[in-house]
Amino acid sequence: MLRPTKEMLPFKVVYHEKYDLNLGPHVFPSQKFRLIAEALIAEKIATAEDFAKPDPAGDEDILRVHAPDWVRKLKTGTLSAREVMLLEIPYSRELVDAVWLAAGGSILAAQCALRDGFAANLGGGFHHAYPNHGEGFCAIHDVAVAIRRLQADGAIRKAMVVDTDVHHGNGTAAIFQKDPSVFTISIHQENNYPAHKPPSSIDLNMMDRADDEEYLAALLPALQKALDEFRPELLFYIGGADPFCEDQLGGLSLTKKGLMERDRRVFEEARRRGVPVATALAGGYARRVEDTVRIHVNTILAARDVAGQFPVSVALRG
Numbered sequence: 001m002l003r004p005t006k007e008m009l010p011f012k013v014v015y016h017e018k019y020d021l022n023l024g025p026h027v028f029p030s031q032k033f034r035l036i037a038e039a040l041i042a043e044k045i046a047t048a049e050d051f052a053k054p055d056p057a058g059d060e061d062i063l064r065v066h067a068p069d070w071v072r073k074l075k076t077g078t079l080s081a082r083e084v085m086l087l088e089i090p091y092s093r094e095l096v097d098a099v100w101l102a103a104g105g106s107i108l109a110a111q112c113a114l115r116d117g118f119a120a121n122l123g124g125g126f127h128h129a130y131p132n133h134g135e136g137f138c139a140i141h142d143v144a145v146a147i148r149r150l151q152a153d154g155a156i157r158k159a160m161v162v163d164t165d166v167h168h169g170n171g172t173a174a175i176f177q178k179d180p181s182v183f184t185i186s187i188h189q190e191n192n193y194p195a196h197k198p199p200s201s202i203d204l205n206m207m208d209r210a211d212d213e214e215y216l217a218a219l220l221p222a223l224q225k226a227l228d229e230f231r232p233e234l235l236f237y238i239g240g241a242d243p244f245c246e247d248q249l250g251g252l253s254l255t256k257k258g259l260m261e262r263d264r265r266v267f268e269e270a271r272r273r274g275v276p277v278a279t280a281l282a283g284g285y286a287r288r289v290e291d292t293v294r295i296h297v298n299t300i301l302a303a304r305d306v307a308g309q310f311p312v313s314v315a316l317r318g
């Protein structure tokens, strides 16, 4: 007889089948959320017990970040044509359900990370969402919602967002610009969307076609210094798959190996300082969706490796 399945990962992966935005043939491969979850099971990286299913964020959670008017428009389907154009994905009830769930997923991931040292939301990372409008496939800023919720609960005071999506984290920067309790780092291709880049705490502007070595040489010293000086109680990692050399919306030249090394090094820097890490996905537009899925799966593998290196009792209590 088979033994009952047990957890295989030292942390939770947060996922809901309704993360899929059901966009059909769109450059945003929203089926990737499901494909990543399926790959983790198929490749015996995780079992069903490693998964945690989020509830949708409460409206009170969303409203800590977003303007009541924007929330009302999303809930009632009354976006203007210009607002839909900026969002760059069609409006639907499913979209609203999916982004409320993604925000709930990032809240749950952040809570699990405080307990276990790590947690991964297999969704979210909607870093282009502003308080009063959506942009670039992002309607609700799940990571900001999660940070504000944990602060409101008194679970953390200071958080850091490390955003490695190839596109600048403009929504994150705008939301936390005047907030000394949240430190934001964005490493992105300078010559790419969004045109307007409000300042993050640190912006690392990469030149076109920057490779693995140039990228890590920019990211690591800045991250180390920021962690030492700011000393966050939680690091939220927005792990973009779109700095990949074959990405259709990116212009950097990172390899899959380089991207996994990036993830691993960020996690190591955080965990050796005892900082819990929650991850969210963000963008990935490789011509072959398998490549995007692989890069996101590799983020989970990098987290697993680093979690083994820095066990939670040492990391969080040491």
Ligand SMILES: [Zn+2]
Pocket (backbone or CB within 6 Å): 165, 166, 167, 240, 242, 282, 283, 284
């Ligand atoms: Zn992106």
